[in-house]
Amino acid sequence: MESLINNLLEFFFILTGFLLMYTAGSVFMDKTHPTRLGTTLFWLFLGVIFAIGNFIPYYLSGIMLLVIGVLTLFKQVKLGHVRPIEDDEAEEASKRIGNWIFVPVVVLAAVAVGIAQFTPLGGQVGIGIGAAVSLMTGVLITRATPKTVMDDSDRMIQQVGTTGILPQLLAALGVIFTAAGVGEVIAGGISTVLPEGNRFLGVVAYCLGMVIFTMIMGNAFAAFTVITAGIGIPFVIAQGGDPVIAGALAMTVGFCGTLLTPMAANFNALPAALLEMKNESGVIKEQTPLALILIVVHIALMYFWAF
Amino acid sequence: MILLEIIKLIGIVIIVVGFIFKFDTIAVVLIAALATALVSGISFPEFLSLLGEAFVSNRLVTLFLLTLPMIGISERFGLRQQAVRLIERIKGLTPGRMLSLYMVIRELAGLFSIRMQGHTQFIRPLIEPMTQASAEAKYGEIDEKDVERIKARSAATENFGNFFAQNTFIAASGVLLITGTMESLGHEISAVAVAQASIPVALIVLIFVAASNVLFDRKMKNKYGKKTTVPTQKGGE
Incomplete structure (x- = not known):
């Protein structure tokens, strides 16, 4: 089963690689593109890493990533000409197709969730199969030509743009932080300045430690182990705090950090790109007031409920 | 050192x-x-x-790219337009109520451990267009700043619903991480207890989000309310 899952996933990664390389090709053919070669190279390298990253030495992918970084640093990756959606065309099509247009979207969700729930294949394979089945459903319903499908794939990928790979890149950064032992340094630092024997300060330090460390790592799970070992156990639980309640609250207060940080790109920058928002940090801005209120709520809950 | x-x-x-x-x-x-x-x-x-x-x-993180072609053609063939038509038929739907409804659904999904990538599967193709449509159906044309806010609030609702309800399921990865970490640090605890201790926060966040949506609706009504009353006044006279 394990190998079946891995083979299926590898297949989906190769497909994704082809979509990215198609975008590279379409940018290359666009003679009017302002940064034609740089943008072509960006999508081509990304496509190659996706398609054959597991079959070539890892350092080659590392080199390609550094080139990608140089390209984006010098603003060589830009949105080129993509086939726009014509409003009257869409209006006309929607009159013809009616509510059937919702079917592919529902199929994606249903297949993805169904496979995750009822088969041992897991959620990720579910998304891959869901994407394929829903695309086929969509083509049947809309009668879109292959050219239109590829045009729209290219349009969506270019619109999501460089932000789309940010979550994956940050995940890779997390791996390097872990390899370097960054977490231990932070937890050690906090525990040396905190006075022992004060429950309230302990609760505040545990909660804020989770928030701040989650904001740095972009991931509350990564923060939880480090901060619980470094702060939660000695300053909250060793003073009589209930490990069940303190642990549950520490995790969700960490999620408040996720709401506040550009490091959690898959939750904040990615939807901004998917929704084509003007302001890349618009989602974080919207979440900030409630996230701050929730941090206070968590501190109060942990102080009064865990002891 | x-x-x-x-x-x-x-x-x-x-x-x-x-x-x-x-x-x-x-x-x-x-x-x-x-x-x-x-x-x-x-x-x-x-x-x-x-x-x-x-x-x-970590390529798994970017697997959502595969869903983009389907969303792309759905939009080209009138997904948004149809969403608008559908929403216009439902009376009394406001952007705030739409998002509160999604918040409830999203938290229930968390409770029943239905894992989903909400931003790609629901927000971009469905929830955000419907929310925007409900605003347009009620208030007519809305300005760019508010379109941007509706986008931000749609994405934020997904995050609130996803984050704060997921640990109410006993086999959620967060719950397992909490029990696993505590155990390795010398405190034996049960996953059921952790899931139960996660319920208050899920409810508190639900209440806050719903309240914030009520306020948002009120703000929209104050700003655009006139536009809908003008034609009715005309019709009345």
Whole structure:
């Protein structure tokens, strides 16, 4: 089963690689593109890493990533000409197709969730199969030509743009932080300045430690182990705090950090790109007031409920 | 010794500075990774391999790209237009109520451990267009600033519903991490108890989000309310 899952996933990664390389090709053919070669190279390298990253030495992918970084640093990756959606065309099509247009979207969700729930294949394979089945459903319903499908794939990928790979890149950064032992340094630092024997300060330090460390790592799970070992156990639980309640609250207060940080790109920058928002940090801005209120709520809950 | 340890945090400094000054994010992340590796005794060739391996083994994170062609053609063939038509038929639906409804559904999905990538599966194709449509059906044309806010609130609702309800399921990865960590630190606890202790926060967040949606509706009504009353007044006279 394990190998079946891995083979299926590898297949989906190769497909994704082809979509990215198609975008590279379409940018290359666009003679009017302002940064034609740089943008072509960006999508081509990304496509190659996706398609054959597991079959070539890892350092080659590392080199390609550094080139990608140089390209984006010098603003060589830009949105080129993509086939726009014509409003009257869409209006006309929607009159013809009616509510059937919702079917592919529902199929994606249903297949993805169904496979995750009822088969041992897991959620990720579910998304891959869901994407394929829903695309086929969509083509049947809309009668879109292959050219239109590829045009729209290219349009969506270019619109999501460089932000789309940010979550994956940050995940890779997390791996390097872990390899370097960054977490231990932070937890050690906090525990040396905190006075022992004060429950309230302990609760505040545990909660804020989770928030701040989650904001740095972009991931509350990564923060939880480090901060619980470094702060939660000695300053909250060793003073009589209930490990069940303190642990549950520490995790969700960490999620408040996720709401506040550009490091959690898959939750904040990615939807901004998917929704084509003007302001890349618009989602974080919207979440900030409630996230701050929730941090206070968590501190109060942990102080009064865990002891 | 301590100074040697603290220099490992250079990557964090680079990230923070980079985000504050809005330097190119991809380049900032790569530089932070390189700097952290080099000060921690990882050589440049080792770094290239480590970076490549870490990126390749995290391709799962970007698997959502595969769903984009379907969403693309659905939009070309009138997904948004049809969503608008559907919403217009439902009387009394406001942007705030639409998002509160999604919040309830999203929290229930968490409780029943239905894992989903809400932003790609629901928000972009369905929830955000419907929310925008409900605003347009009620208030007519809305300005660009409010379109942007509706987008932000749609994405935020997904995050609130996803984050704060997921641990109410006993086999959620967060719950397992909590019990696993506590156990390895010498405190035996049960997953059921952790899931139960996660319920109050899920309810509190639901109440806050719903209240914030009520306020948002009120603000929209104050701003655009006139537009809908003008034609009715005309009709009345």
